[in-house]
Each structure stands twice: as structure tokens, then as C-alpha cells.
Amino acid sequence: xxxxxxKLVRExxxxxxxxxxxxxxxxxxxxxxxxxxxxxxxxxxxQNGFIHAGAVASxxxxxxxxxxxxxxxxxxxxxSVEFKVNLLAPAAGESFVVRSAVKRAGKTLTxxxxxxxxxxxxxxxxxxxxxxxxxxxxxxxxE
Amino acid sequence: xxxxxxKLVRExxxxxxxxxxxxxxxxxxxxxxxxxxxxxxxxxxxQNGFIHAGAVASxxxxxxxxxxxxxxxxxxxxxSVEFKVNLLAPAAGESFVVRSAVKRAGKTLTxxxxxxxxxxxxxxxxxxxxxxxxxxxxxxxxE
Amino acid sequence: xxxxxxKLVRExxxxxxxxxxxxxxxxxxxxxxxxxxxxxxxxxxxQNGFIHAGAVASxxxxxxxxxxxxxxxxxxxxxSVEFKVNLLAPAAGESFVVRSAVKRAGKTLTxxxxxxxxxxxxxxxxxxxxxxxxxxxxxxxxE
Amino acid sequence: xxxxxxKLVRExxxxxxxxxxxxxxxxxxxxxxxxxxxxxxxxxxxQNGFIHAGAVASxxxxxxxxxxxxxxxxxxxxxSVEFKVNLLAPAAGESFVVRSAVKRAGKTLTxxxxxxxxxxxxxxxxxxxxxxxxxxxxxxxxE
Numbered sequence: 001x002x003x004x005x006x007k008l009v010r011e012x013x014x015x016x017x018x019x020x021x022x023x024x025x026x027x028x029x030x031x032x033x034x035x036x037x038x039x040x041x042x043x044x045x046x047q048n049g050f051i052h053a054g055a056v057a058s059x060x061x062x063x064x065x066x067x068x069x070x071x072x073x074x075x076x077x078x079x080s081v082e083f084k085v086n087l088l089a090p091a092a093g094e095s096f097v098v099r100s101a102v103k104r105a106g107k108t109l110t111x112x113x114x115x116x117x118x119x120x121x122x123x124x125x126x127x128x129x130x131x132x133x134x135x136x137x138x139x140x141x142x143e
Numbered sequence: 144x145x146x147x148x149x150k151l152v153r154e155x156x157x158x159x160x161x162x163x164x165x166x167x168x169x170x171x172x173x174x175x176x177x178x179x180x181x182x183x184x185x186x187x188x189x190q191n192g193f194i195h196a197g198a199v200a201s202x203x204x205x206x207x208x209x210x211x212x213x214x215x216x217x218x219x220x221x222x223s224v225e226f227k228v229n230l231l232a233p234a235a236g237e238s239f240v241v242r243s244a245v246k247r248a249g250k251t252l253t254x255x256x257x258x259x260x261x262x263x264x265x266x267x268x269x270x271x272x273x274x275x276x277x278x279x280x281x282x283x284x285x286e
Numbered sequence: 287x288x289x290x291x292x293k294l295v296r297e298x299x300x301x302x303x304x305x306x307x308x309x310x311x312x313x314x315x316x317x318x319x320x321x322x323x324x325x326x327x328x329x330x331x332x333q334n335g336f337i338h339a340g341a342v343a344s345x346x347x348x349x350x351x352x353x354x355x356x357x358x359x360x361x362x363x364x365x366s367v368e369f370k371v372n373l374l375a376p377a378a379g380e381s382f383v384v385r386s387a388v389k390r391a392g393k394t395l396t397x398x399x400x401x402x403x404x405x406x407x408x409x410x411x412x413x414x415x416x417x418x419x420x421x422x423x424x425x426x427x428x429e
Numbered sequence: 430x431x432x433x434x435x436k437l438v439r440e441x442x443x444x445x446x447x448x449x450x451x452x453x454x455x456x457x458x459x460x461x462x463x464x465x466x467x468x469x470x471x472x473x474x475x476q477n478g479f480i481h482a483g484a485v486a487s488x489x490x491x492x493x494x495x496x497x498x499x500x501x502x503x504x505x506x507x508x509s510v511e512f513k514v515n516l517l518a519p520a521a522g523e524s525f526v527v528r529s530a531v532k533r534a535g536k537t538l539t540x541x542x543x544x545x546x547x548x549x550x551x552x553x554x555x556x557x558x559x560x561x562x563x564x565x566x567x568x569x570x571x572e
Contacts, residue, residue: 016195017188021186052161052201052204058195061195080230081230081423086532087225103515103562111562135562246374303475304474332445332446340483341487343512346483365516368513373508
């Protein structure tokens with residue numbers, strides 16, 4: 001991916017107030033792929049103290065949108081049309097990672113999947129546990 | 144709906160750190176139905192300054208879950224299995240309202256829909272504009 | 287709805303080989319709304335002898351697509367982007383009815399919902415039982 | 430996978446009238462995975478002569494359900510709770526293949542994905558083109 005496009009993605013992500021509130025950071029970016037990490041916070045919980053499905057979905061939605069943006073036509077904004085998320089396990093962990101991947105990039109619509117994992121220290125190693133999966137539709141809009 | 148059940152719903156909602164972060168408040172509650180309001184905040188935005196689809200979806204998910212809880216069997220916790228949201232218009236407004244309604248309440252699974260609207264002052268009146276719609280599946284789990 | 291548009295919808299529906307196979311017929315049509323009936327058939331069943339969720343979804347998808355077509359710009363074809371269906375009860379009945387309604391009609395995308403019901407003779411009356419609900423995205427494509 | 434379970438899956442699939450109507454055949458089966466082929470037929474088309482999204486979704490739904498059944502507890506029936514399908518390209522081809530894979534198998538719910546491809550003769554080789562992707566929820570019910 002060219003550096004200009006990467007810069008546009010990172011600048012747009014930095015403008016998302018919700019991602020700042022969540023503490024989400026892009027940790028990897030490539031053509032059609034994005035990785036975002038975010039930490040546990042009591043400000044993001046549901047009633048049992050786990051991360052709220054909506055907070056996980058928020059990061060997954062951003063991960064899908066910016067993965068679509070890496071492969072969008074020039075001078076286009078990417079907006080979410082719809083997304084569907086299945087919750088696989090309680091979002092219990094010290095931090096979380098979301099990885100998105102473009103399934104099909106069209107001129108108008110881009111279909112993207114994302115998977116979310118809880119991370120736990122496990123001695124020297126970090127262990128990933130699947131917590132959610134998303135299938136989303138993004139649309140390219142001329143700026 | 145009996146007052147004991149309503150109390151359980153309100154207490155569980157109050158424990159959701161994310162709803163506090165969003166500033167979401169239950170404004171109406173009845174058997175199979177919930178209404179939640181939340182204000183605009185720069186802490187919840189996407190790249191263009193509108194409310195992030197994930198923040199809207201978070202409130203819709205809580206609205207669906209607690210609508211399901213109003214009709215769940217006694218001594219059961221309600222968890223999200225999955226939800227699907229279509230974004231209908233940018234979430235631009237001074238505040239927002241989400242209304243959920245149970246479509247089918249089963250012993251194990253409950254299907255719930257929700258609609259989200261942006262609210263704008265319009266002289267003496269407040270005008271509602273549809274911004275998103277959700278179709279969700281909730282599961283009843285013995286406590 | 288003007289009669290020319292209705293004629294286009296009915297002609298396009300008549301070209302759908304799958305709707306003929308299912309025995310589906312448009313029983314009502316209006317701007318943004320469609321109703322389709324289809325009979326029980328052993329050729330459409332799942333393993334327990336009820337109508338297969340996919341057959342119900344097929345009729346719902348057509349109902350959503352043609353509801354979108356009633357309000358699409360002139361000289362545009364309507365195609366399914368995606369649909370999500372929740373199954374509410376076994377599709378057991380003598381016949382079935384699907385009703386769709388446009389939720390939001392945009393220049394490019396149209397969001398449509400549909401509900402499916404099983405019909406049973408009940409003395410003099412016919413009784414409707416909800417069996418499925420759909421939330422779908424359609425796209426308008428220039429012909 | 431043990432042969433008794435495989436036999437149960439194949440017998441249940443054989444009872445699905447819709448799969449016979451579509452001409453769908455299981456071509457591969459393993460723990461958590463299923464492959465189904467079906468041929469083009471004018472009886473399954475939409476208005477432009479391609480396979481109707483509902484016919485593709487029907488086979489994907491069966492593929493997801495039986496993939497879930499391969500890993501379900503003994504003496505349980507598997508039913509579809511909901512499924513979401515994104516259409517990626519027109520279903521134009523001489524035949525089609527659907528591959529499903531269990532994402533998470535729970536005691537009650539199983540999350541399954543499926544991908545559908547159009548097959549075209551291409552000299553000595555057959556070429557696969559992605560046409561649809563599904564994310565589905567299945568439920569295990571005691572018989």
C-alpha cells in the first residue's frame with residue numbers, strides 16, 4: 001500500500017473520537033487488511049464486567065471501514081452500510097485485538113470480515129481467544 | 144410489567160460502564176419494549192464528526208437486550224447472540240433516541256428489533272430522523 | 287404507483303424461474319410494499335417436512351427486491367446486496383404469505399424489511415403465524 | 430468424524446425436498462466442514478437468468494446446518510436460528526460449490542460461515558469465482 005493512502009487512513013482514524021475514547025490503536029495496516037488493539041477499561045463494560053458487545057463491534061466496524069479504505073478508489077470516503085456481528089464468548093481479557101480483511105472490493109461496495117480476540121498473559125506468551133466475528137458492507141462515496 | 148422486573152432491568156443497565164460513558168438513559172420501559180436517549184458527544188464520533196455507527200449500535204444492542212430481559216423467564220441473564228444493523232443516515236443531531244421491541248420471545252432465544260433516530264430542535268418541536276435499524280438475537284441464560 | 291412501474295415489476299418477477307418453481311405469486315403491490323403468497327410443497331421442505339428456511343428466504347428476498355423496485359429511479363435494475371433472516375418458528379402451514387416494506391429508499395441503496403407468516407385454515411378464518419423476519423439491503427443499478 | 434454421525438447427516442440431507450429440487454449433493458464431509466455442489470438450472474433463476482440469491486442461500490443454509498450437525502451433541506437436531514448472506518457477484522456458472530466451516534461450536538449454539546463459488550470450465554481446469562458469503566447461527570435441540 002502506498003504511504004499516502006496509509007497516511008490518509010491513519011489521519012481519518014485519529015479523527016474518530018470514539019476510537020480515542022476506547023483507546024484503540026492501529027497496530028498493522030496493509031492493502032485490504034487492518035489490525036487494531038484496545039485495552040480493557042471499566043468505561044466500556046456491560047453488566048457483568050466484560051467489554052460490552054457494542055464496544056467490540058465499534059472497533060470491528062472501524063477495522064472493516066479502514067480496511068475498505070485501503071483499497072478504495074482515490075478521493076472517496078468510506079461509510080458503513082451495515083454490519084452483522086456474532087458474539088462467540090464473553091469479552092474477558094486484559095486487552096483485545098481486531099483483525100479485518102477485505103473479502104471483495106467493488107467500485108461502489110466493499111465486503112469485509114473481521115475477527116476479535118481477547119488477549120491474556122499466559123506466562124511468557126499471550127493467548128488469543130476468539131470473542132466475536134463480523135461480516136460488513138462498506139460503501140465508497142466521492143468526497 | 145411488574146416493578147421487581149423493572150428494578151432488575153434498571154439495576155443491570157446501571158452496571159453497564161459503556162452506557163454511562165455514552166450518557167445513555169432509559170426513558171421508557173414496558174413489557175417487550177424499551178426506549179433509551181443519549182446526547183451528542185465529541186467522545187463518540189467518527190471521522191466526519193457524526194456519532195460513530197458503533198456507539199449507535201451499542202445503545203441499540205443494550206435496548207434489545209433489556210427489552211428481551213423484560214420478558215425473560217425469572218432468574219435468567221440475557222446475553223447478545225448476534226445483531227445486525229443497517230445505517231440509514233449520518234447520526235447528526237443534538238441527541239438520539241433508540242426504541243426496541245421484542246418480535247418473538249422464546250424460552251431460549253428472543254428476537255428483537257430496534258430503531259434509532261436523531262433528534263433536532265425545530266422551533267417548539269423536536270423532529271425525529273431515522274438513522275439506523277437493528278435485528279438482533281438474544282439468549283436467556285440461567286443465572 | 288404508476289401502472290407502467292407495476293407492469294415492469296410483474297414482468298421481472300415472472301422471469302424469476304425460482305419463483306415459478308416455488309409457486310409464488312404477487313398478491314398485492316403498492317409504492318414500497320409487496321405481498322407474495324406461496325403454497326406448501328414437498329419439493330421445498332427441510333428434513334422434518336416443514337418448508338426449508340432457504341425457500342422462505344428466497345421469497346422474502348424477492349419481496350424485498352421488488353418492493354425496492356417500486357420506488358427505484360427509472361431505468362434501474364434492483365439487485366440484492368445482502369439480507370439477514372431470523373427464523374421465528376417452523377414453517378408449517380398450508381400456505382405462506384410474505385410482506386415487505388421499504389424502510390429507506392436512497393438513490394443507490396434501499397433498505398427493506400419483510401415478514402413471513404404461515405397460514406392455516408381455522409374454521410371460517412385463516413390464521414397467520416409469524417415464521418421469519420428479514421432485514422435486507424438492495425442496490426439500484428443503471429440498466 | 431465417526432461413520433454413524435456421517436450417516437445421520439447424509440440421511441437428514443436426503444430428506445430435504447428442497448435440496449433434491451435444487452439438485453444439491455454433499456461432495457465432502459468432515460468434522461465441522463461440509464461441501465455441497467449443485468448444477469445450474471433455469472428452475473432456480475432470478476430475472477436476469479442467473480441463479481437466484483435465495484437458491485444460493487438455501488444451499489449455504491443447509492451447508493451451515495449440517496456442518497453444525499457434524500459437531501453437535503448426540504441425539505440433537507440442528508435448526509437455523511438466523512443467517513446473513515452477502516452477494517459478491519452474479520451467480521453465473523455451469524455449476525456451483527458451497528463450503529461451510531464451523532467457527533464456534535457451543536453446547537446450545539453453533540456459529541458457522543459458508544462461501545459459495547461459481548464454477549466454469551476453463552480448458553482443462555475448472556475456475557472458481559466467489560459469489561456469496563454467509564455468517565449463520567444454528568441451535569442444537571434435543572430430539
